[in-house]
Amino acid sequence: MRFGLRHIRYFIAVAEELHFRRAADRLCIAQPALSRAIRFLENDLEVQLFDRSTRSITITPAGQTFFEGCLKVVNSVEHLVENTRQVDEGQIGALQIGYTDTAISGVLPSRLKEFQDLHPGINLKPHHDVTTTQLDKLDQGILDVGFVTGPVTRPGYEQCTIQSERFVCVVYDSHPLAPRGTLRLEELSGESIVHGASNEWQHFHSHLIPMCRRAGFELRIAQEAYNTAGILGLVACGMGVTLLTGSVRNALIPGLTVLELEDVDEELQTMAIWRADAANASQSFFADFLMHARLEAPAL
Amino acid sequence: MRFGLRHIRYFIAVAEELHFRRAADRLCIAQPALSRAIRFLENDLEVQLFDRSTRSITITPAGQTFFEGCLKVVNSVEHLVENTRQVDEGQIGALQIGYTDTAISGVLPSRLKEFQDLHPGINLKPHHDVTTTQLDKLDQGILDVGFVTGPVTRPGYEQCTIQSERFVCVVYDSHPLAPRGTLRLEELSGESIVHGASNEWQHFHSHLIPMCRRAGFELRIAQEAYNTAGILGLVACGMGVTLLTGSVRNALIPGLTVLELEDVDEELQTMAIWRADAANASQSFFADFLMHARLEAPAL
DNA sequence: AGCGCATGATGCCCTTTTGGCATCAATTCT
């Protein structure tokens, strides 16, 4: 099989015109060149594609079969080129996106939707993971972008803040503090605290621990869960109280009350983070989008 | 788009080996030629397909997309060539086959099955038509082969007998002649005859008319139907009797009796007929099959 | 029948493409 795409294109022209000179005109080459190209193709295939009388040609059944296949081949090559260029330009592609509970209950969904509208060809694939897991997966190239609990310092990565939220306390409705509306952190020193497992939630706890210490008590977690829904579930059934961020109001279940913390001004930052050396054009688009959009990001 | 199948094949080798020299070895060309071919491809696509460091190369996301498409293209071209050759050799193809009621209730189905077993790649497409319609469709090229009621004389066609059957009389069970088992044709002179419409069944009637005349009466059709099932239906409900051939025993419905004709030795021939100039390889196979198989064809 | 015309094929020659060889530049391994 020594023929190429050129032979296929030439053959299509002849099969459609059933006339060498007209086909040659269409292809902008001289008729003899076309005659020879088709003859070469027939020799190469060892199949006669046209029946020639000196006055006219007709296509053989084998030629017809070949013709239909040629159309498909040329078509798929053209689509392939188009697709390849789009991937190169980042118009189509896939992004593996990691997110934490905190990120997903805040501004992330609307951010992703905005991006999706801008780049409908890019397939966004979200993966729920805690911060530490996301950082590992970014290193391994499994994730392209992570939405994690800051602060994070990683050489070779770029990042930007997409959300900054006050901490809040969540209690069950019948808790004595519930009617208060606000409270001071030190008032929780005697409470049972429900929170995430310490190895997985370490980024979150790295805020809570010094915060509680400043308020005069040591954070001690009485009940562990593995995600926000689990924590809230335990709180709702009276196992204790918890400390989360404002966006938890978007994920509340009945029976819970959110209380502002009067004496805590520190906020929890949710960061987008991605490799600085992103070769992938889709990644660059996403990075540009995040860097630009953060300017208008409303604080929650 | 100036690249050809060669570039695609070269690209596949490089993408699989991720190593120019090894890929060049595999392709049996020198490494510089391959380097240039890939560079040409990249220029042509205006897309970088590989990231090169002097020590190694990696494929870009666009390159990966292109690679997957290239595999499909090469595959489909190979299949296309294979298919085209098979059509050329007649191993695959389609045959439009006409048949009459008489043909289909006789040996035709088993003949077709034999042929299908010999050439599983050839798609047999049967079409029910009376003899005259089949002959028209053969002229128009709509049918490749007809199974018709003989005799037929057509210049430019070849034919062979596939079946020769005695005429029989079919009566309803309660008919006075039914218990007789056999009868002489002249005994039907007073009977109501049920048969096919005269314009469509003219080839069949061209046997019946002189036959009846020899027996001393004129064929007069009291009730017309448009196919064997219709004729038998009318006979069964007592509208008259009919004259068909032995193979009708394969298509009987309850309430009918078949009677041999003692004094009629003439037989009705079912012929296969096809254009002598059949270009199509499948047609040639079928013609060869019929010409050969007729030797062993048992008379019915 | 003879002529002109249209069609596809062929011969010759030039241009472009492709490939091989020697070599270079950059990086890695020892």
Added chain:
DNA sequence: AGAATTGATGCCAAAAGGGCATCATGCGCT
């Protein structure tokens, strides 16, 4: 530092592709 390996480049030869002129054949017209 030096050897080795890898992809890129320069240069030349071979092959493929294409244009032009021309040929052979069949068709239609007079």
